[in-house]
Amino acid sequence: MKRRARDSRSLMILVLLGPPGVGKGTQGELVAGERGWRRIATGDLLRVAVRGGTELGRRAKCYMDAGELVPDELIVAMVREALAGADADGVVFDGFPRTEAQAAALDEVLDGLRRPVDRVLVFEAPEPVVVRRLSGRRSCPSCGAVYNVYLAPPREDERCERCGSELARRSDDEPETVRRRLAVYREETAPLIAYYERRGAEVLRVAADGTVEEVRCRVREALGRTGSSTAAARSRRAGHL
Numbered sequence: 001m002k003r004r005a006r007d008s009r010s011l012m013i014l015v016l017l018g019p020p021g022v023g024k025g026t027q028g029e030l031v032a033g034e035r036g037w038r039r040i041a042t043g044d045l046l047r048v049a050v051r052g053g054t055e056l057g058r059r060a061k062c063y064m065d066a067g068e069l070v071p072d073e074l075i076v077a078m079v080r081e082a083l084a085g086a087d088a089d090g091v092v093f094d095g096f097p098r099t100e101a102q103a104a105a106l107d108e109v110l111d112g113l114r115r116p117v118d119r120v121l122v123f124e125a126p127e128p129v130v131v132r133r134l135s136g137r138r139s140c141p142s143c144g145a146v147y148n149v150y151l152a153p154p155r156e157d158e159r160c161e162r163c164g165s166e167l168a169r170r171s172d173d174e175p176e177t178v179r180r181r182l183a184v185y186r187e188e189t190a191p192l193i194a195y196y197e198r199r200g201a202e203v204l205r206v207a208a209d210g211t212v213e214e215v216r217c218r219v220r221e222a223l224g225r226t227g228s229s230t231a232a233a234r235s236r237r238a239g240h241l
């Protein structure tokens with residue numbers, strides 16, 4: 001039983017950026033699923049850590065129970081753990097980093113692995129499109145099914161198809177909150193595009209308006225057919241080619 005040794009030189013690090021509501025979570029799952037890469041979404045890491053009652057989870061829960069943001073230091077520690085346990089050829093970061101401070105902390109963790117962020121996939125869509133997507137989102141409080149009254153409406157108005165419960169809108173998706181979240185993205189997260197360009201990562205832009213399938217095709221094109229052009233990207237970066 002030989003476990004394939006993880007060669008950190010061949011580990012592809014991909015960061016997804018884009019405003020809330022642009023559909024990058026879905027695309028991130030598709031990219032990771034198709035390639036057998038590990039997707040690291042801090043929301044999921046937090047949930048798993050809290051549910052599992054790990055040391056980091058217990059500390060994070062304390063802030064969450066108090067209605068406070070979990071400090072970067074804890075998030076970064078979870079990311080470090082997840083990276084150490086990632087037995088995959090690639091890692092997709094989704095929803096992290098969100099600020100330049102987090103990006104710098106991630107760089108530090110990756111430096112320890114002698115891995116830079118190779119590629120950044122930026123999902124772009126006009127603001128009215130993302131506002132519509134977010135404000136149309138409804139979820140079932142009983143079974144967790146997610147709908148969109150504009151894009152993927154339930155058969156019966158405002159009722160869950162699976163269990164018949166009345167659908168609800170998360171407070172996060174109220175129009176006013178949506179506009180605030182977009183403003184935060186513009187101020188804190190969008191500058192990461194320039195940050196990664198400066199760091200020499202390959203920044204790829206994808207138009208994210210359209211169906212999941214349409215965007216999936218664009219993502220595939222952007223990443224290349226095999227996803228193994230890391231060496232080429234690196235030699236381009238180094239000025240060879």
Ligand SMILES: [Zn+2]
Nearest residue numbers: 140143160163
């Ligand atoms: Zn339901």
